Amino acid sequence: MNILIIDQVAKRAEPLEQALRDLGHEVLVRPPGKYAIYKMVESFQPDVVIVDADSPDRDTLEDVSMTSDRLPRPIIFFANDEDDDVIRQSIQAGVSAYIVDGLQPSRVKTLLNVAISRFEEHQRLKGELKKTRDELADRKIIDKAKGLLMKHKQCDEDAAFSAMRKMAMNKNVRLSEIAQDVIDLFG
Template identity: 45%
Template sequence: MLRIMIVDQDPARSAVLEQALTDAGHRVVARTVDEGSLLQIVTDAQPDVVIIDMEAPGRDTLEDLREVSRDNPKPIIMFSNNRDGEYIRQAVQAGVSAYVVDGLSKERILPIVDVAIARFREFQALRRELADTKVQLADRKIVDKAKGILIQRKGLTEEQAYALLRKTAMNRGLRIADVARTLLSLEGMEG
């Protein structure tokens, strides 16, 4: 069962959408006609998915979606009549997982929700992988600088310098990069 939030300026249309979702075993936890303060509503309701159905969403909507994607990321599905390619590109950059132009029908909603969730999860995994890679690269640079200091100050080979960092890290229950940062800090060369 998914917890779903609906943003729709047309109460009759959102009622049909809510009924289709409820019939499929999902729960609508928030329903609003105003896209303003989306972040607060998402934060309060904690939906699994946000569905936005608007005739012509504006630039303010995109900014609200950027805030949600930054501060409380969720799969976001947008149904709109806006066919402008630049707007669609900006919507995707703002965090929209699925942008559907041809209108909303009860039969199409569940497959679209499934695809949006899968796309969102894949994007989040890539985002985590990128963040991990950046940390690893930064750590590697720090370790290389620390090895350079040990080579210069103690006359060690690169392998000996690395072994010393590793042994110190193991003895203190720290990561090698943390030991390297400490060494750079002591040398006044923080990474």
């Protein structure tokens, strides 16, 4: 099958492209920042278009699906009731698709599942990266607060740290929030 991928996030499009190629499909990725969707659909004649559901280009695809001879239609118009879960899952993962009439539902499902897992994987990696960044930022705040406490309360590092930890436990908030309070107070 000919599959066109439209995604603002290059890091997500690349592995998806590879995964679909590995399944034996022809894959074309729309370069980011290029608007030429009408031309690409005309020259590449995709059977399936996989698109980042948040992309502002979705509505152009809606038009293509109404005017192109090959009529790739949005997935929600395809699903049988039992497929609703796959559709729901794909929308939650932020992936949508346009599919030409007459494709076997099972083949469509496989493609969607590949796309969903790529999108979810990207989400997970992004989540992990954010967590690492947050932890690093927290650590900086806590170190700074510790230094301020040691200076203003003339105590050692361990005492400063356990004082903050105790406050965090008593107030049932995160340690970094207490640290921020300390910085606001003394910093």
